[in-house]
Amino acid sequence: MVQVFTRDQAQAYVADLYRRVAERWEERVMQSEFMTHLCDGSLPLSVFRLFFRNFGTFTIEINTMVAASYQRYLHFFRQYPDLMEALGEKIADEFIHPRPPGHVLLVLQTARALDIDPQEIYTAPYLPEFRCRLDFARAVLYEGTPAEWFALSSNEEMIGHWAGACYTALTTHYGLTPEQVVYFSKHHEADLEEHDEGVMGHGQFNRLVLQRLLESGQAWERPTYGIEYCAMTFVDLFGVSLRGIMDVARRQRLVPD
Numbered sequence: 421m422v423q424v425f426t427r428d429q430a431q432a433y434v435a436d437l438y439r440r441v442a443e444r445w446e447e448r449v450m451q452s453e454f455m456t457h458l459c460d461g462s463l464p465l466s467v468f469r470l471f472f473r474n475f476g477t478f479t480i481e482i483n484t485m486v487a488a489s490y491q492r493y494l495h496f497f498r499q500y501p502d503l504m505e506a507l508g509e510k511i512a513d514e515f516i517h518p519r520p521p522g523h524v525l526l527v528l529q530t531a532r533a534l535d536i537d538p539q540e541i542y543t544a545p546y547l548p549e550f551r552c553r554l555d556f557a558r559a560v561l562y563e564g565t566p567a568e569w570f571a572l573s574s575n576e577e578m579i580g581h582w583a584g585a586c587y588t589a590l591t592t593h594y595g596l597t598p599e600q601v602v603y604f605s606k607h608h609e610a611d612l613e614e615h616d617e618g619v620m621g622h623g624q625f626n627r628l629v630l631q632r633l634l635e636s637g638q639a640w641e642r643p644t645y646g647i648e649y650c651a652m653t654f655v656d657l658f659g660v661s662l663r664g665i666m667d668v669a670r671r672q673r674l675v676p677d
């Protein structure tokens with residue numbers, strides 16, 4: 421049996437989940453060796469380059485999963501035309517702004533500034549520590565429930581805040597211009613605020629969907645997965661991705677042992 425929440429209960433539940441996800445993000449991501457050194461300017465740019473090459477490749481694939489969520493969870497979205505419309509806009513946003521193929525152009529603009537070959541972003545395999553996060557998302561999308569997927573998607577709001585921190589670090593300590601790090605400013609905006617003539621902030625959209633799932637008694641969870649686990653694991657795996665970068669940096673002697 422799935423509990424049916426009132427609107428207030430659902431809102432409070434989602435707010436509490438996001439508060440805990442933010443705490444976990446602070447601990448596993450922002451306090452990581454990679455992020456603390458990036459933010460104080462002591463991370464070699466070569467290590468950030470290694471990160472962005474893998475992250476850029478990751479973004480291409482994760483965005484196609486967001487698009488696939490429309491088909492996968494259509495049974496839910498067709499009950500709520502307002503959410504269906506917002507999801508359509510969100511997907512379009514990723515694939516047509518600033519022009520097709522979409523946000524990947526922003527990734528490439530920042531990649532060029534970091535001297536990364538665009539071909540690598542498109543086609544190079546990525547580190548297992550990035551692959552595992554992506555494949556966890558894929559497993560939740562295809563085998564999981566909508567509530568688990570939209571719990572995992574709470575990470576998108578965290579990415580918005582994190583992108584702001586990356587933007588500040590790169591423009592303050594590394595001499596990159598706002599145009600060069602447009603990937604980060606754009607995602608700080610898109611994930612946190614309404615943008616591009618009325619597209620809902622991506623974080624707000626994910627909150628609303630999870631709320632509606634709870635209110636309508638459709639927030640199914642599986643034993644061993646569930647809302648809490650999927651949200652937290654996706655955070656933890658970002659921490660794993662960042663540790664993976666530091667491991668490679670040490671092996672390549674980009675940082676001292």
Ligand SMILES: [Fe+2]
Pocket residue numbers: 514523607
């Ligand atoms: Fe994007």
Ligand SMILES: [Fe+2]
Pocket residue numbers: 576610611622
């Ligand atoms: Fe987004």
